[in-house]
Amino acid sequence: MSRCTFICLYLFPSTKRAKGVNGLLEVKNVSGGYRGKKTVNNISFTVGKGEFVGLIGPNGSGKTTLLKIISNLIPKQTGQISLCSQELETYSAKELAKKIAVLPQNNELGFSYTVKQVVALGRTPYKKTLFDNWSTDDETIVLDAMKQTNIYTFANKDYLELSGGERQRVLLARALAQQPQLLLLDEPANHLDIKHQIHLFSTIKKFTENEKSVLAVFHDINMASLYCDRIIVINQGQFVKEMKADEELDVDCLSSVFEIPFTKHKHPQIPREIVTFHPLI
Numbered sequence: 001m002s003r004c005t006f007i008c009l010y011l012f013p014s015t016k017r018a019k020g021v022n023g024l025l026e027v028k029n030v031s032g033g034y035r036g037k038k039t040v041n042n043i044s045f046t047v048g049k050g051e052f053v054g055l056i057g058p059n060g061s062g063k064t065t066l067l068k069i070i071s072n073l074i075p076k077q078t079g080q081i082s083l084c085s086q087e088l089e090t091y092s093a094k095e096l097a098k099k100i101a102v103l104p105q106n107n108e109l110g111f112s113y114t115v116k117q118v119v120a121l122g123r124t125p126y127k128k129t130l131f132d133n134w135s136t137d138d139e140t141i142v143l144d145a146m147k148q149t150n151i152y153t154f155a156n157k158d159y160l161e162l163s164g165g166e167r168q169r170v171l172l173a174r175a176l177a178q179q180p181q182l183l184l185l186d187e188p189a190n191h192l193d194i195k196h197q198i199h200l201f202s203t204i205k206k207f208t209e210n211e212k213s214v215l216a217v218f219h220d221i222n223m224a225s226l227y228c229d230r231i232i233v234i235n236q237g238q239f240v241k242e243m244k245a246d247e248e249l250d251v252d253c254l255s256s257v258f259e260i261p262f263t264k265h266k267h268p269q270i271p272r273e274i275v276t277f278h279p280l281i
């Protein structure tokens with residue numbers, strides 16, 4: 001434990017211990033990738049209950065691959081992953097879908113559904129069959145997810161006729177309607193203008209109340225610093241460092257990983273740090 005972490009734990013015991021003590025997700029020495037290659041190699045970290053953890057790293061460093069392994073889309077080659085203290089591979093697909101919802105990088109859907117129908121797909125893990133009854137609870141959950149993501153006004157529009165940013169919000173609503181314990185988000189701010197980015201991250205932050213957790217890939221270091229509890233840095237498939245976002249950002253680490261000299265500054269309104277860079281390199 002660093003001296004700074006020790007002092008914070010000592011000074012703010014209740015707030016610092018509230019999150020992350022009980023690991024919801026535990027990733028231990030995990031490797032995996034494509035065609036036998038270790039695209040991610042020997043990575044370990046935890047995501048605690050109620051934590052919002054950001055995953056950052058350069059293009060091709062393995063962020064999406066790691067999310068795919070955690071969501072059981074591709075098998076791990078080594079290591080252990082447990083969710084709610086249970087090995088990931090012991091979950092049935094349906095049980096896992098009640099625990100983990102994924103917002104993928106790509107928002108293409110190969111069928112023509114209305115926005116509300118797409119969000120309603122989030123209720124599938126709770127249905128015995130495809131034609132199982134639609135309850136008033138399902139209706140309330142779907143409407144609530146649409147309100148939270150500000151898509152209520154175009155609920156009856158065809159998904160395929162939406163802009164990239166609108167689609168992103170619909171898929172987040174579908175993930176919220178799934179009522180998971182853990183949200184895995186791959187570049188959730190893709191396609192979103194700044195107002196909708198702030199709205200989306202505030203919605204995600206709110207999701208972490210009631211001990212629900214988020215692991216999200218970020219390209220924008222400042223957005224990660226402003227919204228996350230903790231930031232995990234990976235490079236070339238390997239764990240590099242984790243930092244608490246409300247303590248000091250390790251700008252030397254970030255500069256070395258992204259090969260850009262960053263300078264850090266205190267945010268003028270909230271106790272967080274942000275980085276800037278020279279526009280010419």
Ligand SMILES: Nc1ncnc2c1ncn2[C@@H]1O[C@H](COP(=O)(O)OP(=O)(O)OP(=O)(O)O)[C@@H](O)[C@H]1O
Nearest residue numbers: 033034035039057058059060061062063064065066
């Ligand atoms: N389906 C695939 N088959 C083979 N190799 C893949 C596949 N998907 C990704 N890769 C390779 O795995 C490596 C890691 O890719 P990944 O998408 O996990 O990186 P990333 O950190 O998410 O990148 P980005 O920031 O560009 O989205 C890259 O070298 C990529 O070419």
